[in-house]
Amino acid sequence: MAKEITSRSTDYAQWYNDLVLRGGLADYSAVRGCMVIKPYGYALWENMRDNMDRMFKETGHVNAYFPLFVPRTFLEKEEGHAEGFAKECAVVTHYRLKANPDKKGELMVDPESKLEEELIIRPTSETVIWNAYRDWIQSYRDLPLLINQWANVVRWEMRTRLFLRTTEFLWQEGHTAHATAEEAVEETRKMLDVYADFVETYMALPVIKGVKSANERFAGAVDTYCIEALMQDGKALQAGTSHFLGQNFSKAFDVKFLNKENQQEFVWATSWGTSTRLVGALVMAHSDDQGLVLPPKIAPIQVVIVPIFKSDEQKAVIDMRVREIMKDLKDIGIRAKYDDSDNNRPGWKFAEWELKGVPVRIAIGPKDLENNVVEIARRDTKEKHSASMEALAFYIKGLLDEIHTNMYNKARDYRDAHITPVDTWDEFKKVLEGKGGFISAHWDGTSETEEKIKEETKATIRCIPLNNPQEAGTCIYSGKPSKERVLFALAY
């Protein structure tokens, strides 16, 4: 390795950047706040996307594609939505460049190409989609409409971080239309469950399902549900949101349907999204000071095989055996790579694949061949052991499952150990500054209190957990009565 990775204890933020950059997931770009998702990072995202996409389709959703551009007047139509997004949007004002007469070889905006109405690069697509739904929905027979879109969106964030907060990011946004409020709420909750299921089952990351306070609600939503995960530095990360939009957008865009009683009614809406920020979440939740630790089910490479040899003859014999192993692995759907490049020594390769977070490494040398075994190294525990070549692929399959479970349990144990009930303001601040994690505390239910707590400590209410036990108490900040505890945390 050319350079050591910064350790978590030295500088957590730098450790994260080192991992993303040197692990080959992404790179900075020339455009402020935008990143390049490199092939290894994109392969990881593809595996996440494909699994989510399958889960969406299994729950009855179909994909479509809506325009990148939101006319300015569309954004104005839903007041809360406009307030939420107007301050951070990329605005297209012209449609042509021309040669700059004063500077040879340079281009300039052609003032004659000014648009009559500015176009916003979509920060999210509720407005564009509900404008289309007006033509698509006439009767209750057209409902529900269960549509998802995979797309890029742009939000002009002032402070950006690779994957976690970038000006442009990739995401999916579901937009559904329903005949009743009950059905829309059910959809909102169902997709929250799909998200939680995906993040836990594929990313090995436990989440808490909850509902947002009014302050943290999506701009334009009646209710925002979320899944919250905990990172290794004790900060929370919102891993997905699902919004019940009520009739806000159907009213803004005049989308009515004829119900079974032959009456015109406004349509009920949901929207829900997850993004490439999930890649950041899994890096921060699982990785260590040696590099990435990728969850087996979505790792682009699940197994890497490194040959150990001193002569071409030895290499040839190993190659032959590895070809069989590779075939066996592929046959049962395991993504394996044989790293027989002659540029680097085995030790260098070990470190490289450790940095890249490949769950299982297999080393094979002449002695292993003699004994019909391989040396196996687990990325999660860094344990090494030898395993028989007999039925190796099935053994590896089991091992990958074991690694997944171990990663999930480790993250869950850490998370569970970092939900701290506190009953006083002093305690609150002490836990926040020291131990970190989620703080379970009474809150008086007002936005004012939440804002003051945020101002003083930067902590926000991450969520009011679903099925939250009701318990009388007093707000840690205002001392006013409270009926339940909510989860506070510092957050990404």
Added chain:
Amino acid sequence: MAKEITSRSTDYAQWYNDLVLRGGLADYSAVRGCMVIKPYGYALWENMRDNMDRMFKETGHVNAYFPLFVPRTFLEKEEGHAEGFAKECAVVTHYRLKANPDKKGELMVDPESKLEEELIIRPTSETVIWNAYRDWIQSYRDLPLLINQWANVVRWEMRTRLFLRTTEFLWQEGHTAHATAEEAVEETRKMLDVYADFVETYMALPVIKGVKSANERFAGAVDTYCIEALMQDGKALQAGTSHFLGQNFSKAFDVKFLNKENQQEFVWATSWGTSTRLVGALVMAHSDDQGLVLPPKIAPIQVVIVPIFKSDEQKAVIDMRVREIMKDLKDIGIRAKYDDSDNNRPGWKFAEWELKGVPVRIAIGPKDLENNVVEIARRDTKEKHSASMEALAFYIKGLLDEIHTNMYNKARDYRDAHITPVDTWDEFKKVLEGKGGFISAHWDGTSETEEKIKEETKATIRCIPLNNPQEAGTCIYSGKPSKERVLFALAY
């Protein structure tokens, strides 16, 4: 059906729009020149995309994602490229809206959010990608770099048409980097072959592989290879392009590598792309006056089953049998739909699925059950016949292949019958105005002549076919000597 579809002979352009809109492929949007790709159209595109993606990966390519924004100064760096794209690009000049003080409820561009350097929405990504490659490529060991991107791009076209030419469209763009010109040319040709293979094998559309004249070359390319298809109105459609970029972009972005002789050298480049315009191509090539005719391999629904019944009892028995058929079809990978909705009568359903181009329709009534047969209707020939329920799924599988072959052959026969050799200018104009199709004619090889022909007739050189027979002759327009015939046509 609410309304008849315009026939091809009445108004070919309107026929196409009717099919796209009423077949449920796409819809107009509120933004000029942008369309909404509806679920049925997007499912078709997904099948195309997934097959191409697999083919790219099988030929050693990986996916990545680069920013949507191109800084203005990037576009300036490659002169030909700038000239080609500056005149039709969406320009982001500001990053914030604010409340309009003069008009309550309205938003306006915040003048204080003006960007120092304007950002162009990518019309293509050579500049952004080669700027990144500068950091990624140091030595010959880093080459070749074989990267593809699936993305949206924007070109501010003045005249737009659903799928064929839209302001925003979806595409893939491959961008590869090589150590030698030979290797880059080989890659350019290889990807042309992949495109031709995809379009012929999956879209049942024969293509002519060729190279573009200088006039039709991609802005910034040394050579542009293309595949050209013929539509039913005798106009050509460019279905994919593959460019040998020489060292134009590596020089513009200073991307050098250390070769095996330890010398710094500029990197050689290719780029290649196909887009959602392919959806328009397959609609125009195969469909008829009753609606879409979709190629079986990429049709979202390959088989639709319609029950014919008069009582609930009959329906129940049919349902039971159809469940088995559906399972058998699914088990061998056939995408089938059971249309047992009670909103519409069978005749309506027949017309609807005909409009939507489903390759095979199965009808099952009580009598069919008695005789252990089904009624099968082929979309391509509109022939109906009865088939045994025994091993029905395998029969359907064979039938889908037969339909593919028939569609391909029909399109190829039409195309072959519409390649007309002409030797005089009068003949040229006569064929162009009458029969249409490709005209194989001698050309003196100059851009001037090509431009004059275009001005007078709107015809362009679609390509100089690969392995074109060399044949001495005289240019149909200038009368100057020519060494080969090239293919002219009116084109989309």
